[in-house]
Amino acid sequence: xxxxxxxxxxxxSVESGLKTFRDADGLWEEYPVQKVATHEGWLNDPTLVxxxxxxxxxxxxxxxxxxxxxxxxxxxxxxxxxxVTQNVDNLHxxxxxxxxxxxxxxxxxxxxxxxxxxxxxxQTLTPENCEIEPGTKAGDGSLLRxxxxxxxxxxxxxxxxxxxxxxxxxxxxxxxxxNVYPAxxxxxxxxxxxxxxxxxxxxxxxxxxxxxxxxGASEGMKELIQKL
Numbered sequence: 001x002x003x004x005x006x007x008x009x010x011x012x013s014v015e016s017g018l019k020t021f022r023d024a025d026g027l028w029e030e031y032p033v034q035k036v037a038t039h040e041g042w043l044n045d046p047t048l049v050x051x052x053x054x055x056x057x058x059x060x061x062x063x064x065x066x067x068x069x070x071x072x073x074x075x076x077x078x079x080x081x082x083x084v085t086q087n088v089d090n091l092h093x094x095x096x097x098x099x100x101x102x103x104x105x106x107x108x109x110x111x112x113x114x115x116x117x118x119x120x121x122x123q124t125l126t127p128e129n130c131e132i133e134p135g136t137k138a139g140d141g142s143l144l145r146x147x148x149x150x151x152x153x154x155x156x157x158x159x160x161x162x163x164x165x166x167x168x169x170x171x172x173x174x175x176x177x178x179n180v181y182p183a184x185x186x187x188x189x190x191x192x193x194x195x196x197x198x199x200x201x202x203x204x205x206x207x208x209x210x211x212x213x214x215x216g217a218s219e220g221m222k223e224l225i226q227k228l
Contacts, residue, residue, distance in 0.1 A: 003080045005168035006072055007186055011175020011200055012217050013087055015066040018059070038151045042113070046143055047134040053107065053146040057130040060107055065095035068174065068217030071225060073097045079170075084161045086176060086183050088148055101161050103183050109147035112138035117156055122147060158182045165189035172224065173198045174217050178206055197224055 010018075035041045036052040065073075073096035075081045083092050083100045088107040092100045110132055112121035121138040136144045149155055161183075165171065171190045177200070178184040187206065190196060198204060198212045199220030206212070213220045 002169040004170045006172045008085045009176025016063045050134045054131040061127045065091045069095035071221035105148035110144045111147040113145040114142040162189045171196045
């Protein structure tokens, strides 16, 4: 069975109604990144950060996977598929994808603020219980913080993702501008000669060995499935 690795970014979830962070009307326009997505921001005002992610969680529970997410999940009928996502939503899992590596954390989880990657202190929230009261403590006594990789923090899953990319027989990129490192560097781990497809409505220069389908996630996936 051939192995497909799919790298997805914010453009994957746009059709589901989730704003991207970087676009003109994106979330960073409303909330300065320094305040809500950096370690310094967390130390300065953990209440603001906690409430920001409470709001994002509530928005996220109201959205559903789009056709693109479902078509990625359907690839598993014929291929061994790993999804590597820069997104913190759980729409790939909701659509049925079995193997999802989250590079930038998971919105639906909270963790210890002194030991974020320790699974003992991580909690998965539910739709009925998706808000964290500011000041709530983790099992180790530190404040519960969002299980999100803040800007400037190491990306723990990048090594696992790179290993997956090295074994891909087909590499698909959906909805990412390839500007955000270290995720953008994953393309360099794909073996020479492996077909690379890039689905994005905006023109992106990713090298001549990349075939771009200049469409959104859903329409692009429909076209790609016909090519495969």
